[in-house]
Amino acid sequence: MSSLWSLRPVLTSLLQASQHASAWTAPLLARTMATLNQMHRQGKPKQPPTSLGATFGRPQLKAVVLKTMIRKPKKPNSANRKCARVRLSNGKEAVAFIPGEGHNLQEHNVVLVEGGRTQDLPGVKLKVVRGKYDCAHVVKKKQ
Numbered sequence: 461m462s463s464l465w466s467l468r469p470v471l472t473s474l475l476q477a478s479q480h481a482s483a484w485t486a487p488l489l490a491r492t493m494a495t496l497n498q499m500h501r502q503g504k505p506k507q508p509p510t511s512l513g514a515t516f517g518r519p520q521l522k523a524v525v526l527k528t529m530i531r532k533p534k535k536p537n538s539a540n541r542k543c544a545r546v547r548l549s550n551g552k553e554a555v556a557f558i559p560g561e562g563h564n565l566q567e568h569n570v571v572l573v574e575g576g577r578t579q580d581l582p583g584v585k586l587k588v589v590r591g592k593y594d595c596a597h598v599v600k601k602k603q
Contacts, residue, residue: 468496514554514585515575522549522593523556525569531555533580541581544588546573556586560598569594 494502515521523546530540542558544565557578558565565571571594576587591597 513575514577515573516550516552520572520574520589523547523554523571523573525565525567525571526553527567528558528563528565529555531581531584534582537580541578541584543581543584544571546571546586546588548573554586555584556588557581557584558588558595560590562599563588564596565594571595 526545526547528542528544531543533539533541542563544556544558545553546556547553554573556571556573557576565588572589572592573586574589575585578584578587588595
């Protein structure tokens, strides 16, 4: 508590300086300052924890395909989106989108997945990387 009392002269001088401040600094010090009692009751401000993405803070993850499936997109769009239920290397299961036309994925194939939401598929936050491990490149069409 004594450390808060040592801050009192600094806080009062800041408050007096804000009253004599120019028009440029007025919005910064416009809010009323918290009283010493309020600061003591609230304690130090805590930073919110950083949220991890779909790949849990890693750029890519290795995964094993559990099953391939077809998902329907949200309302204005209509198509059959190819997806795969995968078990990630950290033990969690997720649904990953398979980009491109046609794929060769089957159960037990090993794939590399990266973060990347598919906008019209709710709950799908991962994409399969084509051309890595068991997932082949997109085949070029003949003219």
